[in-house]
Structures are given as C-alpha cells and as structure tokens.
Amino acid sequence: MPQAYYNREAGIERLATETGAGQWGSALAFATSHFEMDCTVYMVRASYEQKPYRKMMMQVWGADCHSSPSTLTASGRAMLEKDPDTTGSLGIAISEAVEDAATHANTNYALGSVLNHVCLHQSVIGLEAREQLASVDDYPDVVIACVGGGSNFAGTAFPFAGDKLTGKHPDVDIIGVEPAACPTLTKGLYAYDYGDEAGLTPMLMMYTLGHDFVPPAIHAGGLRYHGDSPIVSKLVKDGVARAVSLYQNEVFEAAQTFARTEGIIPAPEAAHAIRTAIDVALECRKTGEAKTILFNNSGHGHFDLASYEAYYAGNLPDYDYPEELIRDALSRLPKVA
Amino acid sequence: MPAFRTIGLVVNPFAGLGGRVGLKGTDGLADRALALGAEPLAPARAAMALAPLAGHGLRFVTASGKMGEEALARAGIPDSACVYGPGVPSTAADTRAACRAFLDDGVDLVLFCGGDGTARDVADVVGTDVPVLGIPAGVKMYSSVFALDPGTVARVVLADGPARLADAEVIDVDEEAYRANDFRTVLHAIVRTPSAPGLVQASKRVFEEADEDRARAAIGAFIADAMRPGVLYLLGPGTTTGAVAERLGVNATLLGFDAVLDGRLVGADLAETDLLALLGDGREARLVLSVIGAQGFVLGRGTQVVTPAVIRRIGPEHLIVLGTPGKLARTPRLHVDTGDPALDRAFGPYLRVVTGYGTAQRKRVGADTPA
Numbered sequence: 001m002p003q004a005y006y007n008r009e010a011g012i013e014r015l016a017t018e019t020g021a022g023q024w025g026s027a028l029a030f031a032t033s034h035f036e037m038d039c040t041v042y043m044v045r046a047s048y049e050q051k052p053y054r055k056m057m058m059q060v061w062g063a064d065c066h067s068s069p070s071t072l073t074a075s076g077r078a079m080l081e082k083d084p085d086t087t088g089s090l091g092i093a094i095s096e097a098v099e100d101a102a103t104h105a106n107t108n109y110a111l112g113s114v115l116n117h118v119c120l121h122q123s124v125i126g127l128e129a130r131e132q133l134a135s136v137d138d139y140p141d142v143v144i145a146c147v148g149g150g151s152n153f154a155g156t157a158f159p160f161a162g163d164k165l166t167g168k169h170p171d172v173d174i175i176g177v178e179p180a181a182c183p184t185l186t187k188g189l190y191a192y193d194y195g196d197e198a199g200l201t202p203m204l205m206m207y208t209l210g211h212d213f214v215p216p217a218i219h220a221g222g223l224r225y226h227g228d229s230p231i232v233s234k235l236v237k238d239g240v241a242r243a244v245s246l247y248q249n250e251v252f253e254a255a256q257t258f259a260r261t262e263g264i265i266p267a268p269e270a271a272h273a274i275r276t277a278i279d280v281a282l283e284c285r286k287t288g289e290a291k292t293i294l295f296n297n298s299g300h301g302h303f304d305l306a307s308y309e310a311y312y313a314g315n316l317p318d319y320d321y322p323e324e325l326i327r328d329a330l331s332r333l334p335k336v337a
Numbered sequence: 338m339p340a341f342r343t344i345g346l347v348v349n350p351f352a353g354l355g356g357r358v359g360l361k362g363t364d365g366l367a368d369r370a371l372a373l374g375a376e377p378l379a380p381a382r383a384a385m386a387l388a389p390l391a392g393h394g395l396r397f398v399t400a401s402g403k404m405g406e407e408a409l410a411r412a413g414i415p416d417s418a419c420v421y422g423p424g425v426p427s428t429a430a431d432t433r434a435a436c437r438a439f440l441d442d443g444v445d446l447v448l449f450c451g452g453d454g455t456a457r458d459v460a461d462v463v464g465t466d467v468p469v470l471g472i473p474a475g476v477k478m479y480s481s482v483f484a485l486d487p488g489t490v491a492r493v494v495l496a497d498g499p500a501r502l503a504d505a506e507v508i509d510v511d512e513e514a515y516r517a518n519d520f521r522t523v524l525h526a527i528v529r530t531p532s533a534p535g536l537v538q539a540s541k542r543v544f545e546e547a548d549e550d551r552a553r554a555a556i557g558a559f560i561a562d563a564m565r566p567g568v569l570y571l572l573g574p575g576t577t578t579g580a581v582a583e584r585l586g587v588n589a590t591l592l593g594f595d596a597v598l599d600g601r602l603v604g605a606d607l608a609e610t611d612l613l614a615l616l617g618d619g620r621e622a623r624l625v626l627s628v629i630g631a632q633g634f635v636l637g638r639g640t641q642v643v644t645p646a647v648i649r650r651i652g653p654e655h656l657i658v659l660g661t662p663g664k665l666a667r668t669p670r671l672h673v674d675t676g677d678p679a680l681d682r683a684f685g686p687y688l689r690v691v692t693g694y695g696t697a698q699r700k701r702v703g704a705d706t707p708a
Contacts, residue, residue, distance in 0.1 A: 180699070213695065216696050247699055314669070315666070317662070317665065317666070317698045318698055318699040318700070319696070319697070319698055319699075320689050320690075320697040320698055320699040321695075321696075321697060322689060322691055322695065322696075322697040325559065325560070325563040325657070325691065325695075326563070326695050328562075328563040328564070328565050329559060329562040329563040329695070331565075
C-alpha cells in the first residue's frame with residue numbers, strides 16, 4: 001500500500017515488480033488496483049507452476065503476471081538461453097522487473113523485500129505484536145520469523161531488535177529461519193553483491209550465496225533468495241539476531257502438527273518459523289524454563305496444497321547446500337580487484 | 338508416438354527358482370531347485386508385465402518356447418517373431434545368443450525377465466547399444482535395470498515421445514560366497530535403461546534436472562571445479578563419478594577406482610594395496626562415490642577395494658557422494674556396508690549427495706526407521 005501510494009503521489013502510473021511465492025505480487029496487485037495504477041508482476045517460474053491460483057488472484061486485481069524468466073525482457077531471454085529449463089529465482093525476477101521499469105515510460109520498480117523502506121513498512125507487524133503483548137503485560141523472550149529477502153523477518157523482529165540495541169530488553173533472542181537449500185545467513189558470505197541475477201541493481205553489503213546462485217526449487221518459494229536485507233545481515237553479523245536453517249521435510253512435519261493442533265494450514269515459508277518455535281518450546285520443556293515465544297505465522301498454505309501432497313507422497317527432497325565444495329570451487333575463480 | 342516399436346524379449350525360465358527353496362540364487366543350481374520342489378515363476382511374471390502391452394501395435398521378437406514365445410502367447414500377444422531357438426534346458430549361453438539375435442534384428446529395446454544373473458548375461462551382449470529393461474523375477478535384484486513392478490513395465494514402454502534414458506548398474510553377486518553368508522558384489526556393467534516419466538510424480542512441477550546426462554555433466558563440472566591442488570581424489574565406479582573424469586579430460590575406468598591428483602590421473606583401476614600406497618601417511622584425500630544400484634548403496638556394492646583401512650586413512654568425513662536428482666528420486670534410502678559396523682555408523686544418519694552444480698540433497702542412511 002505505501003509503495004503504491006507514494007508512487008501514485010509522484011505521478012507514476014505503472015509499477016513493475018517480482019514475486020516469489022506470490023504473496024507480495026498479490027499485495028501489490030491489490031494496492032495498485034486501489035490507486036488505479038497498472039501493475040506487471042514477474043513471478044518466479046517454480047512458484048508460477050506450483051501455485052497457479054496465485055496468478056489468478058493477481059488477475060482479479062487487474063495485474064499482469066508473467067512466469068519469470070520471460071521472453072519480455074533481455075535479462076529473461078538471456079537466462080532462458082543459458083538454461084531453458086531453469087526454475088527461475090527471485091534474483092532473476094528482480095532483474096526482469098528492474099529492466100521493465102527502466103524501459104517503459106512512467107513506470108517505477110517496486111521491490112517486495114530486502115530494501116530499507118520495505119522493511120520499514122513491514123515493521124507494523126512487530127510494532128503491533130509488541131503492543132498486543134504489552135496489553136497482557138508480556139514481552140517475548142524469543143522472536144522467530146522466516147527469512148527470504150528479509151522483509152518478513154524485519155517486520156517482525158526490528159522493533160524487538162531496537163529494544164535489544166537500546167538496552168530495554170537486552171536478552172530477547174531473535175531468530176531468523178531459512179531453508180537449508182538456500183542458507184544465506186547461516187552459510188553465505190558477508191560481502192558486497194548485486195540484489196539481482198543480472199547485476200542491474202546497486203551493490204548491497206549483505207550475506208549472499210552469490211547473485212548467480214539459483215536455489216533448488218523448494219516449496220517455500222518466498223525464501224529462495226540468494227541475498228538478504230542489508231540491515232538483517234548486519235544484525236546477524238553483530239549478533240543481535242541469529243539464524244538457523246531447516247530441511248523441507250522437518251518443516252512440513254511441523255506444518256502438519258500446527259495444522260492439526262490449531263486448525264490453520266500454514267504456508268511452507270511460515271512453517272519454517274513454526275518448526276523453530278516448536279523446537280524452542282520443546283527445549284524449554286527439557287530445561288523446565290517458561291518462555292514467551294513470539295513467531296510470525298506469515299501466510300496460509302491454501303495455495304501450497306500441492307506441496308503438502310508431495311510431502312505425504314514422500315516426494316520432497318531435503319535439498320542441501322554443499323558449502324565446503326562451493327567454497328573450494330569459488331577459491332579457484334580468478335580474483336577480481 | 339512411443340519410442341520403442343520393436344522389442345526383443347528374453348525370459349530366463351529358471352530365474353527365481355532358488356528363492357523359495359532358500360538357495361540364494363539359482364546360478365548352476367536349477368536342477369537342485371526343481372528337485373526341491375521349486376515352481377518356475379518367471380514365465381508368469383513375464384506374462385503379467387506383457388499383458389498391458391497387447392494391442393498397441395508393438396512388434397516383438399523373442400526366443401522360442403519358455404524363453405519368451407510362451408509368455409507372449411499367455412499375455413495375448415500371439416504374433417511374435419522367434420529369432421532364436423534355445424536348447425532344452427536353456428542356459429545362460431542361450432540368453433546371450435538370443436540377445437545377439439535381437440541386436441541383429443535391430444530392436445529398440447531389450448526386455449528381459451529374470452534377476453541379476455540374467456541382467457549380467459543381457460548386459461554382456463547388449464552393453465549400451467540398445468536400452469535394457471528388466472521384469473523383476475530373480476532371487477537377487479540389486480541391479481538398477483529392473484522396473485519397480487510388472488505394471489511399471491508397460492508405463493515405461495508405452496510412454497509417448499523420445500525415450501528418456503538413464504544409466505543403470507548391473508550388479509553381480511557372487512552366489513557361491515553368498516551361500517556361505519559372505520556378501521560380495523561386483524559392479525559388473527552399466528547399461529542404458531528407460532525411465533518412466535511419471536517417476537517423479539507429485540513433485541513433477543518442482544523442476545529438477547530431468548535429463549540424466551545433463552545432470553551428470555553439471556555434477557562433473559562442479560566437482561572438477563572444487564578439486565583442490567595437492568589433494569588426492571579417488572574416483573569410484575559409475576558414470577556419475579565418470580563425469581568428473583570426463584570433465585578433467587582423464588581416462589577413467591568405468592567399474593574400478595581411479596586416482597586423480599592436480600587434475601592428472603595418477604592411478605587407474607586400483608586395488609586396496611595401491612590405494613594404501615597412494616595415500617601414504619596422511620596425504621589429504623577425498624573419496625568420490627556414486628549412489629550404486631537400485632537399493633542405494635554408496636559403499637559395499639562394487640566398492641570392495643575401498644576397505645575399512647582405506648576409508649579410515651582418508652577419513653569418513655572426506656566422502657563426497659554424487660547422484661543425479663532422477664537417481665535420488667528412485668532411491669528412498671542410502672546404505673553403507675563397509676563390513677565394519679562401527680565405521681558404517683561413523684558416516685552418521687544422513688549423507689549429503691551432490692546433485693548438480695552447487696546443489697545437493699540430504700538423504701537418510703540405513704533402514705527405514707523414523708528420523
């Protein structure tokens with residue numbers, strides 16, 4: 001909403017954006033329709049195929065949704081030429097949306113995560129959660145959210161990270177949960193890198209797996225991003241927040257537990273946070289500690305039922321990241337000054 | 338349009354005979370099995386697999402009598418061409434001769450019904466010239482050429498479009514030793530086998546490298562790029578490890594262990610003593626292995642030269658396991674069987690398998706028990 005609003009105020013008539021699992025694309029489609037703007041969404045191919053109804057949802061709100069990489073942009077065409085069977089990635093979709101905005105009149109690019117203003121907009125989640133807890137005289141000992149580009153995590157955690165940094169609540173444990181298939185914060189390099197595959201964005205200081213890394217097609221499509229929000233990266237680097245990584249099957253196991261106990265079928269992205277919340281709670285049971293655990297159940301899984309089907313059929317590979325071999329492979333690359 | 342129009346069928350009528358009477362295989366023991374009251378199973382298994390293929394306009398060439406002709410007739414496919422007449426009783430030599438006749442006829446696919454012993458005889462003749470698919474009927478079926486069940490045979494054979502082929506290991510168990518409770522296997526050959534398009538089923542929409550050759554090339558490129566100077570790399574048997582050698586431009590042995598140092602081949606088809614000599618005292622090394630056979634063995638099937646002593650010298654943490662996504666989708670669990678249970682446990686409950694350039698999967702090791 002705020003991104004669409006401020007663009008409209010600036011006289012922009014059309015927005016181009018990327019989306020992974022499709023939540024952000026749906027949200028921006030609704031916002032642009034609200035402000036009578038046009039919207040073009042580049043949706044990561046793996047998710048576009050896994051969740052066809054997300055595309056319908058964007059259509060309902062008047063947006064054009066294209067499978068990325070597409071043949072509409074030079075960066076998309078280059079990627080398809082390199083690998084016609086590519087799964088796509090958020091990095092590739094960002095390249096396409098940036099290029100679209102740069103080559104069309106009165107069009108701006110809207111990013112769904114990573115950048116500071118996006119994280120700022122999302123922080124309404126954490127602010128409200130903190131208020132709600134305050135109304136029952138509580139404050140979390142542990143704050144948990146899943147991390148892809150970082151906006152969901154930032155939105156949940158930044159208000160609490162602020163409390164930790166200012167010394168109001170120095171002991172709050174802030175955990176970002178990412179997929180083992182795309183372990184940016186746990187196994188990435190802290191360095192300057194591009195935010196997109198083609199290298200069209202400015203460089204960002206962040207944890208990264210390399211802008212050309214195409215993560216395996218896990219079902220948590222919203223978490224398939226090679227980099228991370230610079231502020232989230234800095235918080236993890238400085239030890240204000242910490243990160244853990246999980247495999248697909250353990251995530252879906254927790255999703256099922258949650259669905260059966262709470263009646264809510266969570267999205268695979270959200271289930272990362274749920275799994276970690278369960279793990280922390282079980283640890284508390286072991287140690288006998290009482291802790292207030294706040295986690296963000298950031299999305300429902302109604303568009304992800306095909307992934308539940310794959311889980312029940314035993315067809316979900318536990319994608320992994322061979323970090324030692326990748327390090328060895330990268331060490332042989334020529335060093336660029 | 339199915340990829341396979343002309344199919345050569347050979348049935349080993351004695352396959353599986355030893356199983357029910359506890360003979361652990363039937364090689365050279367068919368008479369004894371029959372005397373013990375064993376019933377031939379292979380002809381019925383073959384007919385079950387063949388029945389759904391009737392009426393699809395396929396041309397069958399086969400051997401006469403029990404070696405194929407009868408099974409086809411039972412399956413409702415009466416108009417097959419007999420291109421070979423076996424002796425009575427038939428032997429392994431007849432299986433091989435029938436396969437030679439199929440190749441002369443120009444078949445698109447060799448379908449055989451039997452076990453590992455039959456697979457070995459077929460592979461000896463057919464090699465990688467023509468795809469091979471097994472109808473499972475043997476006592477031991479450690480090879481990867483077998484369809485999961487008779488129903489899968491029709492699904493694979495009748496699949497539309499160009500054939501999707503995968504490399505499959507033919508594994509030969511030493512039956513004499515096996516009967517003495519000494520499990521010794523040799524990776525005997527590698528053939529090409531068609532894979533069912535539906536094998537990835539529910540995860541079909543999750544893109545993976547479906548083309549085995551491309552997946553293998555990507556794995557080969559990644560490992561070759563990740564090789565460090567001064568480190569000895571021991572490449573195990575199979576075509577996935579072979580892709581690493583191919584990328585490096587060295588001539589590797591398909592079925593044995595080779596050593597690579599600084600991009601050069603420093604030893605081929607090595608025995609345990611050679612491996613120990615190369616490793617010397619504390620040379621840093623990596624053991625590069627493929628997932629072998631339908632059962633998912635990483636160590637213990639066709640890797641006997643890598644003894645516990647060799648593995649201890651390298652260090653179990655220095656194992657690099659390779660497998661294409663297609664292979665892993667067909668392999669629910671991995672197994673290690675070094676002959677030393679304590680060492681087997683040192684590999685932990687999971688192994689990481691490299692599946693492409695910079696990609697991997699975590700697979701559970703051992704029997705099917707909850708994580």
